[in-house]
Structures are given as C-alpha cells and as structure tokens.
Amino acid sequence: MNEPTRLRSLLLSSMIPRLALLITVLSIALFGLSFHFIVKQTDKLQQQSVDGLEQDINYIVNDTTRQLADLAANDIIINALVDLEQRDNYLPMFFRSLNLTQAESVEFALFDFAGKRIIDKNWNATLPESLSNAWRQQTLGSSNTFSSVSKYGVLISVPVLLQGVAEGALVMYVDSLQSLLAPYPRLTNQLVTDKEGNVLFSSEPTLIAPGIDFSDFDTKGYATKQASWANLNLYSVKPTITAYREIAWTGIVLVTMIAGFVFIILHMVSMTGALAERTLSQLYQGIKNTLNSEDKKPLVEEKQVEAKELADIRDAFDKLIWDLTEVSLSNEQFSNVIESMGDMLVVVDQNNDILLSNKRFDDFCDSQYGDKKSILKSITHKLASIQNKELKHFSVKEGRELYIQWTKTSLWDANGNIRGDIFVGSDETEQRSLESHVKVLTHAMDEATVSIIISDIKRIGQPVIYVNNAFEALTGFTRDEIIGKNCRVLQSNETNSEAINDIRNAIATREPIETTVLNSKKDGSHFYNRLNLTPVKINGEVTHYIGFQQDVTQQRQTEKYLEEAREKAEESARLKSSFLASMSHEIRTPIHGISGVLQLLAGSELSEEQKHYLSLAKFSIQGLLHIVNDILDFSKIEAGQLQIESSPFDILESLENLQSQYAILCQEKGLALHFHFDLQGFHVVQGDDVRFRQILSNLLGNAVKFTDEGHIEVTTSIKQNADDTLSLLCSVKDTGIGIAQDKQSTIFDVFTQEDLTTTRKFGGTGLGLSISKQLCELMGGEIKLDSVKGHGSTFSFTVKLEKADEDLLKPSYPPSTAKRTKGKKHKVLIVEDNDINQVIVKQHLTGHTTLSAKSGLEALEALSKMKVTFDVILMDCQMPEMDGFEATKRIRSGEAGARYVDIPIIALTANAMKGDKERCVNAGMDDYLSKPFDAEDLIEKVEYWASTEKSLTVYSDFSL
Template identity: 85%
Template sequence: MQHKPTRLRSLLLSSMIPRLALLIAVLSIMLFGLSFHFIIKQTDELQRQSISGLEQDINYIVSDTTRQLADLAANDIIINALVDIERRDSYLPMFFRSLNLTQAKSVEFALFDFAGNRVIDKNWNATIPESLSSAWRQQTLGSSNTFSSVSQYGVLISVPVLLKGVAEGALVMYVDSLQSLLAPYPRLTNQLVTDSTGHVLFSSEPALIAPGSNFSNFNNSGYAITQANWKNLTLYSVKPTITAYREMAWTGIVLLAMIAGFIFIILHMVSMTGTLAERTLSKLYEDIKNSLNSNSNAPLRDDQQLEAQELSDIRKAFDKLIWDLTEVSLSNEQFSNVLESMGDMLVVVDQNQEVLLSNKRFDDFCDDQYGEKQGILKFIMQKLGATQSNELKHFSVSTGQERFVRWTKTSLADANGNIRGDIFVGSDETEQRSLESHVKVLTHAMDEATVSIIISDIKRVGQPIIYANSAFEELTGYTREEIIGHNCRSMQGEETKEKTIDCIRKAIATREPIETTLLNYKKDGTKFFNRLNLTPVKTNGEITHYIGFQQDVTQQRQTEQYLQEAREKAEESARLKSSFLASMSHEIRTPIHGISGVLQLLGGSELTGEQKHYLSLAKFSIQGLLHIVNDILDFSKIEAGQLQIEESPFDILESLENLQSQYAILCQEKGLELHFHFDLQGYHVVQGDDVRFRQILSNLLGNAVKFTDTGYIEVTTCIEKNPDNTLRLLCSVKDTGIGIAQDKQSTIFDVFTQEDLSTTRKFGGTGLGLSISKQLCGLMGGDIKLESVKGNGSTFSFTIQLEEADESLIKPIHYNNASKTVKGKKRKVLIVEDNDINQVIAKQHLSNHTTLSAKSGVEALQALNKMKVTFDVILMDCQMPEMDGFEATKRIRNGEAGSRYLNVPIIALTANAMKGDKERCVSAGMDDYLSKPFDAEDLTDKVELWASIEKDQEANAVH
C-alpha cells in the first residue's frame, strides 16, 4: 500500500517549530547579553561624563575666578590704591565689601603690595602654610604671573596688579575648602576629589564619604568606581552596582514580554503561511494538470515520499513545461537582446508591407519624424525602389535639422527559401557627415591660412611632421612631400643659437607651450628670422602632438635693430647736447660773471650822475642777457628731460605777495594799476614747487607789463579741492595791452614764437617764456590757455596740481637760524679760480679779508700743505685745468691737505647750471654752492657764515 504524503501545512509546522524555538532561544540569550553589556557600558559612560563634568566645574571655577580677579586687578581703583597710599583707606574697604566672585559662603579677599604686605582685605582670616604662601608670592609678585592652588588647605588664586608690565601688588582670593565651591553644582553620580595622598577635598555625598577623610578607608565593595587625574588631584565617580542590577531587571521583564509576543506572531505567521501555500499550490496543480493533460496516477519517486502531496503532483507537470519554455524563452531573449544592441535601426515587414518586427532605435527614429511609422516606412521603401542601398535625407523634429540615414534592404526568406518579406537596416550618418564637413572646413582653413602651420607627432621616433600647409611651402621653399615624415632640424644652421634650440627641446620634453624667435634657413639657404609658436595638443587627456605657427619676422627684426640704433644715436645726441649746453653755460656765465663783477666793483666807487646812469644801463643789459641764458637752459633741461619738479611745502600767499611787491614798482614806473585777488580757501601752505610756480607767474606778469602801456593788470588766484583730496590752483593774468591776433594765438606757446617780427624788434625777448611756462604747467599736472582780442588786451590762465601741507613743515632760512655769525672779523680765504678776471673780482669783493689765490686744484693742495697759515674758507671753482674742483675737494676730504683741513668749509663757485651740478658738489664734499654770476653781498654773506661756524656745529646743507 502506497504511503500517503503529509499535507504541506503539517509539514511546515513540524519542520519549522523546532528551528524557531532554537532561534528564539539564541536571540533571547543574545538580547539579554547585549542589554547587560549596554547597561554596564551606559553606567561606565555616565561615570565618565560625571568625571568630565566635575573636571569642567573645577576648571571653570579656577579659570573664571582667575579671569574675574585679573579684570579686577586692571581696575583703576585697585591700581590707584597702590599709588595713592593716603586716600585708599577711605574708598578701598567699601569697594572690597561690594565684591562677590564665587557662590561659596566663606570667601576671603586681600590686596597685597609688591613686598607681600597686606594692604586691605575682606574676611581675611586665612592661615596658609608657608610653602603655599611663598609659592604664590614668588609666582605673582616675583614673576608677574597668575597662581592657583587646589589642595587640602583650600583654594588659593592670586593675580598680579601690573604697572607698566611689572607687578606692583597682588589680589589674592582664598576659600578654605573645595567642598564649599563645588557644593552648589548638580551631579550625575556621587563625585569625589582627592589630593595625591588620598585626602578627600570634595564629596558630593558627605554622608557616604565625608570631606577630610582618607579615600583608602572607604569600603568600595558593591560600588562601581571610575577615576581620572586633573593636575595634582584625582577625580572619582562612585555608583552602587545595585543600580545597574535594577535597570537589568526592568530590561529583562521588557525583553521577556517582547519574546513572548514574537513567538506568538511567528507561530501565527507559520500557520497562515502553510494554509495559504497549500491552497495556492493545489490550485496551481489543477491548472497545470488541465493544461498539460498529465497522468495523475503516476507514482512518486522514493526519495520524494516525504514531500507534500501538492508539490509532488506539481513537479511532474513542471518538468515538461519548464523544459519547453526554457528553450523558447532563451531563444527569444537572445534574439531580442541582439536586436536592441544593434547600433543601427532595424525593421522587418511582410509581403503586405505590414511591420513584423522593429527595434527600439527604429521606433525612436519614427517618433522623431513627422507622420506615423507606416507612412515613414512607405517613404523609405519608395525611395529605395529596386536598389539595395541608398542614403536618404530626413528631418528631425526635436533638433530642427536634417538627418542623413543610409538604408539597406535585404529579403526575408524562410527555411525553404520562400520570400516572406523584407528587412530594412538604417545607419545614421549625420554625425559622420557633420564631422567630415567640419574636418574639410578646418583642413581648408589651415591650408589657406597666410601663417605657416605644421603639426608634429611627438609620440613617434624623431617627432616627425605629419602636416604642413601651403604657407609653410611659401615660407621655407620646402614642399609638403619633402618635409612630412621629417622634422625641422634641416631648417637650422650654424648661426642658429643653440640656447634657443635647447629651450624648444626642453618645452617639448616637459609638454609646455613655447613662443620664441630663432634664425632659420630656407631651402635655398636664405636666412630668415622665424617667430615660432608651439602649442601642445591633447588626445584623450594625453599630449600627443604639437602644432606650430611660423612667421617671417626678418623685416621686423631689422626694423627693431634700426630703431635700437636710432635710439642709441638719439641718446648719444642728447648726451652730447646736454654736455654742449653745460659747456656753453659755463663759457657764457664766466664772462658774464666777469662783467657783472666789474660793474659791481664800479658801483662801489665814486661816480658822476652820468656814469651811474650808464652803469645802471649796463647792469640792466647784464640782467637781460642772464635772463635769456636762463631761458635757453630751462628749455634745454625740459627738452632733455632733466628738469625736475620739486615737492616741498611753501607759503603760497607769501609768494604771491612778494611777486605783487616786485611788479608793483615796474607797474608804477609805467603808470599801470596792479591788482591781486586771492581766494585760497584757507590753503596758505601747500605742497609743490614754489620756484617753478613763481617762474610761470613771473613770465606772465613780465609779458603783461612789457606789452601794456596804459590801463591795468589784474591777477586772480583761487584754489579748489579735487575729489581725490588734491588741490587745483587756477591763476589768471589779465591785462589791457596790445592783445594777440586770433590767427597767431594757436602758435603763441611754440618755441621761439612771438606774434610778429615787429614785436621782437620793439619789445625784445627770446620767445621761450610762454613755451617754458606751458611745459612747466604740464610737468606740474596742469595746463595754460589764452583768451585775447587784438588791441583789447589778453588773459592768460594756467592751472597746476598741489597738495595740502602743514605749516610746521616749512623749513626756516638757514642763514638766520642755522648758526651764529660774527660780523666784521677778518677771515683767511683761499680762492681757487683759473680765470684771472674772476680772481680779481673775488679778491675785490673780499677786500676786507685776507685772500690767497690758486689757479688749479694742484696749486690749491700745494698751498694748503706748504703754508703755515690756516684758511677759514676755501672758494673752489669746479671747472679748472690739471685738476678740477671736484677732485681737489675729494682729496682735501681724504686728508691729502692735512688733518686741519678735513672739515674746512668749501664753497663751490661754478658757472654750471645743469641738472646734477649741485648734487656733484655735495657728493664731492663741498659745503655750499654759488652759481655765477653772483652778487658781492651773496659771496660775503656765505664766507662770513661758514667761517664763523664752530667745528662742532659744521653744517653740510647746500643752499
């Protein structure tokens, strides 16, 4: 008799319940173990948090109290108390009584002086061990540092009271025990603080462990203890272990309730699962049996007797079904994957042009076209016609552009060779078309470019050229066939700089771009300068090629060389011109000085009225000649770029008033009215070049006086403040003179230009004054302009930029304040001058002193060494034969004239007036400077000044 199989529900219950019981037991043990571990860990973590909180409390008490004491020590009341000894007793006690720095009930404060004596206190009854008392005094009073101590003697904190960084006293706070400071703070567990000997300084549960006892006497059985060190103290957290067991008991009850509920749920789920599975499989079996018409009486295999009846019946029906379906499903899946993985579009139609099969690429293509799939397919079939392949043009709806698709038609035949339809395969060539078109455009553009272009492959041996355009052929003479496959070394020659070639090789080796110029040779041997720009090209993130742009810059190089030579010639010409002007200045000023000196000597003699008149005419002529020379030199300095604008404070109101006084006399002689109007906005002292400002205004005033016979001259000056805080000075000079014609006004500021020749003949002048004034205005950040009507006068207006300055910065005049002079004393003066006339003039000017002359620096050194008399002052000409004044001065300063002349005052007498002359005098060691021609009074004043200076008061300033 055949054994009846067990039902699925009974089999599931009998098989799963023992396993579930074992699983529940294991899970229960694990849960209890994890719970116990978690509780122990939580207890330990709670104790560590408690110790951390205790440490933070102690830290906070010490640091916060120290900070408060430090703030208090910086209080003016405390600091003044150490200085104001007599009055501190009146206010300090009241101030101390108002202090409350901690929550402790018994706190003692005291203020100590630098010697450690208590000045004032609050509740101070502290009995401190000598070691602790000595420690805080040494740290705070001795080293000016804060001090804190927590020990069995209590808590002591001291901070220095600083005066200029040094401790002049100390504020000390003392609490007799740590217990009173920490008691107000809440605690997570029982907390203890002991010192290094185990003495209890603080206990959060005094009933359990009393403060002042020794912790080693505490019976710790039944307690969990965690400790940590803080400085010289030990912090403890004490918690009874019974607390952990109580928590474990409650956790166990909760876990047992959870396990019981889990068992009930599992049993219910298993029962429901068995019932549902039995019902489902039975129904499935009936459906499969009806479908496959299986034999229901077939016996089960011996190894399946214990299986459920439902599964045994289903197995037979599934065996055949799975076998059949597996083959079909696998074949269809593989075919579908092949279709979808195709990069091309595919559609299969029957003989009635109905779609049998299409892949997703074809479906997406149809979605991107106007019309339906059937209409699109009909269009493709019509266009192909009898041909097997053709490229068709389609319009994309999504991109709005044309798409190029190559369609291929293949007949669909069955196993017997009968034609069942057609297969259409479409390959999208739009991107390839675009790429090919783009490449053609780029290639054409590069080939037609006027700049030589080459491309080299640096990954291949020898880094050969793989492309060269037509411009390269025209530039070098090499054809593409001759250069492609080779490199450009054939274009280098013996004059090509090796250093430039090394730089190119290094740039390629390091894959860096480079731009350089090197000498190359064309195919016919012609040299040319090649401006080469090499740029690396990356492929897939790696530099594989270099593109080179070449340009023939031979003509540019030649032009640059020509310009360089021209620049050097111009600089040499300017240097020669400057040297010539310096020489001419010296040569012209020397005879002018002789004439001026003679006239000054004549002026000091007895003359008739007619002779005095002639003498005044000669002096006026000399002044005019000197003015012309100065104009020419100023213009030359500007033209050579040697004129420098000084930036120094000056009183502009004083300058204007001096000019007004100076020209008032000239106007009075001609019967003209002179009016000055000022609107300086309070800026009397400004920063700028006072000399050049007065030169501009003097030129304009001089012209106004010269060209005005009747009427008035009006000068208006105002200052405005710019947005950038600089100052803008606007000055205008208006006259009622002859005026300037409209057609001459555009050239009036040109060099050597006056209105006409008659003006020059009638009024004189060089025509440089206005040109110099215009250029000076430009150098000072401004401009000058003219408004004039012929016969009705002129108005010249100019602007310059200034800055604000402090009146205290104006330097006092050296002659009045620098030293104390002694008038009337006879001095010994050595005059070193190669010009006989100038020697005579200088001697005559200094007739009240003892003078000796020398014609060169060599004679001067000989005189200084041989003569016993010691000269008080040396007057040194700069330009002399054999040895000039600069060299002679350097030798005197170096001791070649003896130690007595190391600091002798030396005054330069020079006819030079170019840039650098004054600096050369100072650099050579001269003390002062007089430019020829000079007045006799200036000479005597300088000799008197320098001769009267004591040795320890010698000045080196040049005026």
C-alpha cells in the same frame, strides 16, 4: 512520499532557539547595565553629599565670619574700645542679644588690643596655647580675620579696626563642629575628621560617634567617598546593601519586561506563519485555476526540505514558464534585437508591402516629406538593380540634408524561396560633415600665409606629421623631405643654445612657448624665426605640438637700424647738451661781468638819471638771464637731464614770498593780487620747492604781463590721497586779454604764443608754459587752461607731494660748533681765468685780503709756495691748462700741502646742466655759487666758510 512540513512549523522551529539565545544575551546585558548605572548613581550621590558637606562648612565659617565682621564694624563695639567709662552700661546688654548660629552653646567675647577680654557671653572656653596665640597674632597683630575648625571646636575672630589698625578683636567659639552642622539635612551619612582621623562631626552618631578615631570603624559593607577641606577630611558613608536592594527591584522589573517581550514575539511569529501560509495557499489556488488540469512532471526534482505551500507554487510556475517560453521567447528576443539596432531596418514582401520595420526607420520617415509607403517606394526604385547605394534625403525636422547608405538583402524562407527584401540604412551625415570640415580646415591650413608645422611628441624622435605650403616656401623643404623627421633639421651652428633649451623645457613640461630663434633654410641661408609652439590635448593628454613660424629677419634688421638710430640720437642729444652747457657758460660769463660791474656801479655815487639808466640795465640783464635760463631748462628737459628733487620745505613760506614779490609788480600796474590758502594743516611738505616756485612764478609772470586792469587771484589747496600722499592744486586766475579757443590746444607747445602781435607787444621766448607743463608732469601732475578771449584766463596745475616733519627743514647752512668772528678780515684765493670776473670778485671782497690765479696750475703753485695761509678758495670750474675740478681733487689729495687738504672751496661757475653739482661734490668742493651772482651771496658764503671749521660731513646741499 512524506508530506512536506508546514510553513508555520518551520518558522517556529527555526525562530525559537534563536529567540532564546537573543533573550538570554539581552537579559545579561540589561542586568549588567542596570548594576553599573546604580553603582554610578550611588557614587554620584555620595559625591553630591561630600560637596554639600563642604558647602555647609564653607557657609558656616564664611557667613559667621562675615556677621562677626559686621558686628566688629558696629559703632557700639568700636565705641566700647574708646569709651572706657560708659561701655559697661550698654555692652553687656548688647552681648546678651547676640545669636549668630543655630548651635545651642555659642560663646562670644570682646578683647582689647593687648588680648585682654573686656566682656563675654557664656565664655568658658579653655583653648590650647597654640590656638590662643594663633588667633591673637593673626587678628590683633596682623589685623586679619582668623578661623579654626579642629578637635578643640570652632573658633572665629575678626579685628575691630580704628583707622585701619586693630584696636581689639571680636571672638566666637563653639566647643564642637557637631553642634554647628547637626541642624542641616543630609543625603547620606556624613563625617568630618581632622588629619589625625578624629571624628569631629557625624550625621549618624549612633553608627559613628563624634570623638572616636575613624580608623577604628569597620568600613566593610560600606561605600565611602572622601574629600579634603582646609585641614579636615570629609566623608560620605553609605551601606553597600542599599545598592543591591535597588538592583533587586530593578531585576524584578526587567524579568517581567523580558517575559512579556518573549510572549509577544512568540505570538507574532505564530501569527506571521499562519498569515504567510494562508496567503501562499491562496496564491497557489489562483495560479492553479488558470493552468491546464493535465499533470506534468517538473524539470528538476527538488529533494530539499521546503514548505508545502512554496513547493506547490514552484510546481505551478514551472509548468507556466514551460508553456509560455516556447511560444514567446523567440518573438520577444527578435523584436528586442531589431529595436536595439543603430541602423534603420525595413522588411518588405514581393509586393513591396512592409512586413516589419524598427523604430529608427519609423522616425526617419516621420522627418521626411510624404508617407512611409512613398518613401519606401523611392528607396526600392533606386536600389532596384544594385545592392547598396548612398542616397540624399532632406530632413524637414532638422532642416538639412541627410546622407543614408542603404544596403539591400533578399529575404529567404525555410524552403529557400525569396519572400521579399531587407533594407538596412546607415546614417552617414555626421561622417560626411566631419570629412567636409576636415577638408576645409586642411585647405585653410595649406593655404595659410603663416608657416604651420605639427609634430607628434608621443612617438620616438617627436617626428613632424604635417607642414603647410607656407612652410615649404619659408624653409625650402618639401613635405616629403620634412615629414617623419625632427624639426631640429632647421637648426644651425649659430642657433642660440639658450633658446633651444627653453623650447625643450617647454615641451618637457607640456607648456606653450613663444621665442625667436635663428634657423637655416634648405639652401643654408639663415633667417630669424618667430616661433609660437602650442600644445594640443587629446582626452586631457598633450600628444602633439603645433608650431606657427614667421620670418622676422626684416623686422630684426629694422630693430637693429632703430637701435643704431637711437644711439645716434642719444649721442646727438649728448652733443647738444654739451653744446648748451658750453654756450650757457660762455653766455653767463659776460652776463656775470656786466651784472658785477652794474653792482659795483650801484655802490658808487650816481645821479638820479644815472640810477635810472642803471636800473634799466639791471632789468635788461635779468630779462636776458631769464631767457638763458628758460632755454637751458628746456634743453635739460629735452635731454632728460632735469632732475626733480625731494626735500622738506615750507610751502606757506614759499607762497608768501611769491605774494610779496609780485605784489610790487601788481601795485605798479594797478592790479589787485589775492592769495587764498587751504593747506589742511600741511605747511611743511616733501617735494621740489624750486620747481614748484618756478611753475607758479611763470604763471604769475604771464598773468601780470597780460593783464592791464582788474585782479589776479591765486588759489592753493592740498588734499590727502588714499595712499597717504598729497595732491597740491594751484590755480592762477586773471582778468587779462585771454586766449582764443583755437589757440588753446597749442599754447603749451615749444616756442608757441597766441600770435605774433603778442610777441611784439609783450616779448618772451614762448618757453615758459612748455617748461611749466613738463615740470608738472615730472612732478606727477598736470596743467590745464580755461580761457575766454577778452575775459581773462585760469591756469590750473597739480603736483604730487608727500608729508614731511617740520623738524626736517634744513637751515641755510649746516650747524657748526665754531664761533664766527664778525668783522674779521679773511684771506681769499680767487681762481678765475676771466679778468673782468676777477676784478668784480675782488671789488666785492674789498673787506678781505684777496689774491688771484688764472688756472688750477697757478692756484696749486700759489698755495704751495706762498707762506701766507688762505682761509677760503673761490674756484672757477672751466679754465685753461687745469680746470677747477682737477685742481680741487689735487688740493684734497695734499699736492698743495697738508694745511690745505680741508680748506673750504666754493665753486664759481656758469655751468648749470645736470651733473655739474655732482661733479663739484665728487671733486671735493664745499659749496656752489652760480654766475651771475649777487654780491651779498658771495660775501655771505665767503664769511661763513672762512670763519667756520669744517665738520666731518661735507656740506653738499647745493642749489643749481
């Protein structure tokens, strides 16, 4: 047989061809990258050279222009244009000292405003006419600087300014660009040409001379870079051979590096092969020394070429594995199988001595009382006559009982003799616990008082798989009758189809749903079923729905009864509201009669005693009217008919009016009244001024009533909230009788005062504070009390307001374009069914012509038949035959004639409930006057409407 090749030789023969190819490819890539880098660097250098040339020209032109401009602003130059007699003394010396550039020949001249040269320095310039005209027009004509770089040279002119106007020009001229740029260092050969290609500057005049045509220059063998500046072309010219020289030097360096790299790689491969050969040989000798010296053939003969060292190692390992596998394979595999068992395993001989046990059995014994031998003895004793049995064991570690299913099997040897027993234990604790848990849950569901039904939505038809006892009691269906069927058997023809569709959509989208449906029992009777369907997920997928059912028939009936009761209560409230409105009308009508008569008496001659009696009667009327208003307001609140208005009002004006009103009452009782304001600048606000004044007036009235000495203090403040709304806090503090602690909790209740003695001594209905409390709540606030019996009380309340513009405040009446005629006698039709009220109104309007009618029908007849034309109508709302609302509608529709379609109509009514104002507006009335009213209010409204033409927009801002 041939001797195998050495490992070192194999490594060298395999690596050298690959190494040669790698070095070749790498060398080509390096040379290519180097050439590309040098070309890019050459191009970058030329670009830098062109940029530098552009910067130099810019600098020369701009810097020279700046210096000339500084000279033009010099007092010597400016005086030279003014001081014609003395300039010859100092100007020549000044010009001889000028030196602005590094050029050898530079010419300067000063010209006057006509373009005539005044003085110069070496000025021999012969310029073409176009260039001469260009700088004169730009500098002398437009007062701007001028610069030109061309084949004629470099010319720069700046104006000499007097009061912003060019009175002359300072001009510098250099005959060529070459002389200006020559002193500057250059990176490459640089050229400047004009648009025709004439060379104006060359950094290498020996290569390209200034003045030649650049197109005549042969650029072959040169790399060029071009840029434009103004009307010039800038070039960078560099011989291409320079780049190749750099590449040559780079190539020598790269070749040297590659050669060294090759030498190092070859040396490393050789050393690696030798080291591997030596290491494997030593390994082979070590393995061989541990094995028998007998020759054994390998299992498989290898014919492939391999290193001798590796072949020796393979032979040695083949022999070693062959010997060891026969001895240890079966024991190792058997041990692994036993240890990997999920059950406990123990093998005993005929004397019950342990031959073998796995780790699971050892861990089990560690958790029990006693040692392993005693535990095994107990197990073998209990399984002495049977093959399997479930035994209970107490785990000390876990603190609970374990259920182990033990199985016994005889141990046979190779000759068929019994050598012992094999015990296998399976832990059934979790399964028993789960079974117990399931039994508890099933029992709980079976005995639940709520009907439970479960359906499998993954199966066709979504059949019911479980119902509990409550379901059977609720529906009358047994488990056998419903399981396997769809729950739609509970539906009837009267079941709401929308509810059924909602249930189907919820199941289709796997969402929960709670609804009430009308279902049928087994006997056909109906019941309302409150159904709560909940999806059940297994492994993230909804597979079942569990439904909880509840019979809510009784609840539905109760809700129906409650709805009927609510409707009856609302009807009762409407009847009550109507009754109160009627009573208000009936009470206000005689009160108005009494009040009117008292007003008429007040206008007659009376004795002092009669005037005193009259004042007492007026006071009684006001008290009676206050009681009626309180009862009416409370009824409005109770019936939900009180509306909170929102309109701009001057809160400071309202407070000052209340202060003036109650100052007289306090003065009569000897009380001091103090008002404190902190309105934060919010004088005009948006809210209900009437109800605000009503709350504060109630509290002030009580304070005055229940305070005999001391003072009353009113504090009002406004703060702005985060949502830009306003909160008004107002408190009324008195030094009166106070309120006992045990009475304070009920002081805001209806018809409640502190005690009966208060009622007897002070009078009142006990509605004021209750109404104030509810008004505060309707206005988004609250009212509070702080009082000590015998030491006075403090009532504080808050209401919500909004910001308002002062321009939004409405006048008492809408603006009119018509002029009023003061003292003019108007014709007024009074439509009123009450004789006393007719007399009172007529007496109040003695300054005007009046005619009365007792119903709407009489009013229509009077308007239609009488030739006289009325200026205004006073219309009562509640009248027999035809009320004021119907009469107004007919007048507006033209039944009284076209001349009365737009006649002003003022409502005279005792009605004050919610909706009365709207009814007046809807009927077409223009204004509203509530009974009882003052004579001044009546006269003012009549004279206003009778002498003012109606605008297109009906005035409807009535105040009830």
